[in-house]
Amino acid sequence: xxxxxxxxxxxxxxxxxxxxxxxxxxxxxxxPERCGLRxxxxxxxxxxxxxxxxxxxxxSHASTGLNGTADVPGDKSISHRSLILGAxxxxxxxxxxxxxxxxxxxxxxxxxxxGAEVTDHGGGEWSVxxxxxxxxxxxxxxxxxxxxxxxxxxxxxxxxxxxxxxxFTGDASLNGRPMGRVTDPLxxxxxxxxxxxxxxxxxxxxGAADPVPVRYVVPVPSAQVKSAVLLAGLNxxxxxxxxxxxxxxxxxxxxxxxxxxxxxxEETDEGRVITLTGQPxxxxxxxIVPRDPSSAAFPVCAxxxxxxxxxxxxxxxxxxxxxxxxxxLQDMGADLTFENMRExxxxxxxxxxxxxxxxLKGIEVPAERAASMIDEYPVLSVxxxxxxxxxxxxxxxxxxxxxxxxxxxxxxGLRLNGVTVDExxxxxxVHGLGHGxxxxxxxxxxxxxxxxxxxxxxxxxxxxAPVSIDDGQPIATSFPIFEPLMAALGARVERT
Numbered sequence: 001x002x003x004x005x006x007x008x009x010x011x012x013x014x015x016x017x018x019x020x021x022x023x024x025x026x027x028x029x030x031x032p033e034r035c036g037l038r039x040x041x042x043x044x045x046x047x048x049x050x051x052x053x054x055x056x057x058x059x060s061h062a063s064t065g066l067n068g069t070a071d072v073p074g075d076k077s078i079s080h081r082s083l084i085l086g087a088x089x090x091x092x093x094x095x096x097x098x099x100x101x102x103x104x105x106x107x108x109x110x111x112x113x114x115g116a117e118v119t120d121h122g123g124g125e126w127s128v129x130x131x132x133x134x135x136x137x138x139x140x141x142x143x144x145x146x147x148x149x150x151x152x153x154x155x156x157x158x159x160x161x162x163x164x165x166x167x168f169t170g171d172a173s174l175n176g177r178p179m180g181r182v183t184d185p186l187x188x189x190x191x192x193x194x195x196x197x198x199x200x201x202x203x204x205x206x207g208a209a210d211p212v213p214v215r216y217v218v219p220v221p222s223a224q225v226k227s228a229v230l231l232a233g234l235n236x237x238x239x240x241x242x243x244x245x246x247x248x249x250x251x252x253x254x255x256x257x258x259x260x261x262x263x264x265x266e267e268t269d270e271g272r273v274i275t276l277t278g279q280p281x282x283x284x285x286x287x288i289v290p291r292d293p294s295s296a297a298f299p300v301c302a303x304x305x306x307x308x309x310x311x312x313x314x315x316x317x318x319x320x321x322x323x324x325x326x327x328x329l330q331d332m333g334a335d336l337t338f339e340n341m342r343e344x345x346x347x348x349x350x351x352x353x354x355x356x357x358x359x360l361k362g363i364e365v366p367a368e369r370a371a372s373m374i375d376e377y378p379v380l381s382v383x384x385x386x387x388x389x390x391x392x393x394x395x396x397x398x399x400x401x402x403x404x405x406x407x408x409x410x411x412x413g414l415r416l417n418g419v420t421v422d423e424x425x426x427x428x429x430v431h432g433l434g435h436g437x438x439x440x441x442x443x444x445x446x447x448x449x450x451x452x453x454x455x456x457x458x459x460x461x462x463x464x465a466p467v468s469i470d471d472g473q474p475i476a477t478s479f480p481i482f483e484p485l486m487a488a489l490g491a492r493v494e495r496t
Contacts, residue, residue, distance in 0.1 A: 055471035057443075058453070060460025061492035065308025065356075068489050070299040074099040074124065074289035075317050076478055077251050078347070080107050080150055081227075082287050084158050085259050086128030087116035088135075088234060091284035095126040098289055102477045103148035110155050113139035114166075133282060134235040138164035142202075145170045147403060147448070147477045150224055152201070153182045157228030160191040161211035161235035169202040173403045173448040173474075179203060181220070182228045188214040189232050213238035213278060217271075220398065221371045223248035223321075226274070230256065230263075236278040245271040248371045249321040254346050258285055290317035290349045294375045295479045297325055298454050299489060301379045303354040304334045305386040305435070305462040311489060313352045315344075324373030325380060326352070332360045332387055358435045360387035367395030374398055378455040381410050385419045386462060387432035397426035403474075404447035413444030413456055417467060441465030450474040454482060461491050468496065 074097040084107065086093030098104065108118045108126075115137035117129035131137070136159050143166055145152035152168055156179075159166055169175065180199030187193065189211040195203030213236045216229050226242050230252055233240025253274060256263050262277035296313045303309035318326075318338070330336055335355040342349055362384060370393075373380070377396055384391035399406040407428050411421040418439030420431035440463025446453035453472050460467030472495070475482050486493055 054473075056473045057468060057470055057496045058457060058472035059466050059468040059494055059496045060457040061466045061494075062463065063306050063461045063491050066299065066303050066306050066461070066486075066489040066491060067308070067310050068312070070296070070311050070313045070485060070489060072291045072295040072299065072313060072316070072485065073101065073479060073481065075292040076101065076104060076294065077150065077223075077249060077322075078255070078287075078289050078317070079104045080148075080154055081251055081255050082289065083107050083111050083118065083126075083128055084154055084231065085255055085282060086284065087111040087114060087118070087130045088133050088158060089128075089130035089259060089282040089284045090132045091130065093128045093130065093284040094286045095128070096288045097124050097291075098126045099292065099478070100124065101480050102146050103151055106144060106146040106148055107151040107155065110143045110145065110151070113141065113143060114159065130282070130284065133279060134162055136162045136164055139166050142167045142169055145174060147171050147174055147450070147474060149174060149177055149403065153179070153224040153228050154231060156182055156186065156205055157231035158234075160186040160205060160207055160228075160232040161189050162207045163209040165204060165206045167202060167204040171448065175201045177201075177403070178401055181222065181225050185214065185216045185225065185229050186232055188212075188216065189236055191232070211236040213240045215241040215243075217243045218245070221246040221248050222398070223250075223252070223371075227252040230274065230276055233276045233278055234261065234280065234282075238278055240276045240278060242274045242276075243271050244274075246368065246371055247272050247321055249319065251319065251347075258346050259283060288345045290344060290347050291315050292478075293317050293319075293322050293325070296352065297376045297379050298458055298479070298482070299486065300326075300336070300352065300354040301329070301383050302458045302461050302486070302491065304329060304336075304357045304360070305383055305458075307356050307358070307462075309354070309356040311354050313354070315349050316352045318348045318350050320348075321372050324369040324371075325376035328363070328365055328369065328373065328380060329383065331363050332383070332391070333357055334360065334383075360432070360435070362387045362389030362391040362430070362432045364392045365394070370395045370398070375402075375451060378406050378410050378451045379458055381414060381421075381428070381430050382455050382459045384430035384432050385414060385438050385459065386435055388434045390429055390431055392427065392429045394427040396428070400425070402449070404449040404452060406449065406452065409445065409447045409449060409452045410455065413442075413452070416442040416444060417459065417463065436464070438463045439465060440467045443468040443470060445469070446471045446474060448474050450477045450479065454479065457482075457486075457493055460493075
């Protein structure tokens, strides 16, 4: 039931339903306050959505060539985990190269709310003075995770086994995404969750006062779910076991080991079995964050389809659970080379050079590769448009529940710009037109999704006519320097 407090339209948490009083539109978000009806402790007021207020239309024009060095931001996955594990350690963790996009900054603010001291020293240098495993304080205000599914799910895991209560919200996109895949396994520890129907935000989590260790088989490949369970297991006694049938990005396992947790990984007939011993004292670390392969995907793919291009991306993370796009591009005939292979902070890195590749061929992308490139399928579909023949991408149902339904969003935009796309529940096929034959010329909906927005900007750099998007503001969540970086390489992207 809607009610009014001090001339503001609000709704009790127990009354909010998806698409009901507060539909997921770009102009609004839900902000918790005290509940006037005392039904659940909080109510929600319609307010302007932070980070996605006034849309920023953008247009990308054909380039005569992209050349130079692309210093893309730090890895988003590692940045989130650096802040969270630093907050759960005893002492000061130093971080160099942290991604300073809105998603990661929201995670930093959340760690402050739980009692950690998070300091920005400038120039990508940060420090986190942690409170130890089980040391989180109950936050005074709602935890706002903006647009970040990774952030909210990992943060939920990190507090789920502490005797505190926290309420989470986000922007319209995040509030439309399912959280049951995380709250269900967290309930096994004893955590309680109260939210909207279908397990969507806003949501309140009551941490388990007496958590128990769990053994959990991840039903669908998801690094976020796996990581949430492992983070929750840190403050549970005994051994928490996570089994995944298909390997997903393993930054959490690598970093837990680096912070001093007792963790083992075994390949068995059941799958990949991860065993974590709970209640350790995590030791602070010095972390150098490699550059994000998901962000690097945009200048790399743009170089591959734009005539006259030669782009170097230094210090890019090449974790095998993240590098699927680059192997796929090579399979399609892209001119990619890896230089100066090395290891930094426990992660494999290299300098990646990408050159224009006029003879790209459509391929069938192995379904088992999906987990290692799930965020890169939107921009891969753009590259596939410039290849000869069909590119078939199976095993990608996860794309339906990202910041947007990414299959639907990309298929609609590609069709508008003259490319034929077939799709099913967990697959899609792009019918490539070959170099020089992609019409372009239309405006695509970004769906509040940073990767959709950047993918269509890449398309415009090589299409026959400019390609536009209705809103480029979401780009700031993961790649705040996208526009100046691409302009420095020779791209023509303008706000319109």
